[in-house]
Amino acid sequence: MKLYQVRKGQFVYFNNELHKVYGVKPMYKFSVHLIKLRDLTQHITNAASVERYIPKENDSFIFDHKVYTLRNNQRPQAGDYILINNPAPDTLDHYSLNEIEVVETVDNKGVITSDLDGIKHNEYLLMVPGRAPDSHPIDYKDIANLEEDFDDALPQIVHPYGELSAQLGDIYKKKDNDVLIEAMVTAIKGQTIYLGGGLEVPHEELMNTDKWEYQYNPFNN
Numbered sequence: 164m165k166l167y168q169v170r171k172g173q174f175v176y177f178n179n180e181l182h183k184v185y186g187v188k189p190m191y192k193f194s195v196h197l198i199k200l201r202d203l204t205q206h207i208t209n210a211a212s213v214e215r216y217i218p219k220e221n222d223s224f225i226f227d228h229k230v231y232t233l234r235n236n237q238r239p240q241a242g243d244y245i246l247i248n249n250p251a252p253d254t255l256d257h258y259s260l261n262e263i264e265v266v267e268t269v270d271n272k273g274v275i276t277s278d279l280d281g282i283k284h285n286e287y288l289l290m291v292p293g294r295a296p297d298s299h300p301i302d303y304k305d306i307a308n309l310e311e312d313f314d315d316a317l318p319q320i321v322h323p324y325g326e327l328s329a330q331l332g333d334i335y336k337k338k339d340n341d342v343l344i345e346a347m348v349t350a351i352k353g354q355t356i357y358l359g360g361g362l363e364v365p366h367e368e369l370m371n372t373d374k375w376e377y378q379y380n381p382f383n384n
Contacts (some may be wrong), residue, residue: 172260
């Protein structure tokens with residue numbers, strides 16, 4: 164992208180992963196400030212290194228270690244997250260493009276958020292917990308290149324029990340944890356499985372169904 168095309172709030176891909184622009188500082192060499200949606204870590208880069216993505220209904224992605232699917236045909240309830248994808252704020256409101264806010268109250272006209280913004284129903288997409296079977300995962304721009312890179316550098320393991328084997332792109336959910344953790348297999352080296360978000364687990368542990376539950380692989384037909 165060109166610097167003049169980059170705006171605060173845009174979803175962009177940087178290093179193949181989904182981020183959101185939280186600031187643009189034109190006077191600096193690394194002028195684009197990003198938040199990685201998966202874990203809310205901050206990153207800086209230049210405009211040429213990012214590519215815009217416009218989120219839409221049925222997209223799914225990980226936000227702060229939890230996975231959500233965007234829906235337009237469901238009314239939120241108190242406590243739900245919404246993604247403000249079509250902002251039209253009134254004078255006293257302060258929300259902007261792709262802000263994620265928590266719903267406090269709901270009525271026929273719209274919602275009031277925990278930031279006291281009044282948002283009409285046509286201004287947002289509901290973030291429904293979980294990755295719906297019909298959703299379009301947008302965590303990575305190009306999983307094919309991701310797999311090729313890992314295939315070149317890291318050998319695929321063969322599990323000693325035959326079919327019980329992790330593959331690149333597999334999504335697993337951690338079961339023995341109070342906080343929902345759902346992560347994708349991004350690399351495999353020997354008996355170590357590398358998951359999104361910086362997690363590393365032994366292959367034996369990942370295959371333990373009391374600890375991890377396989378969800379699906381979005382890249383398998």
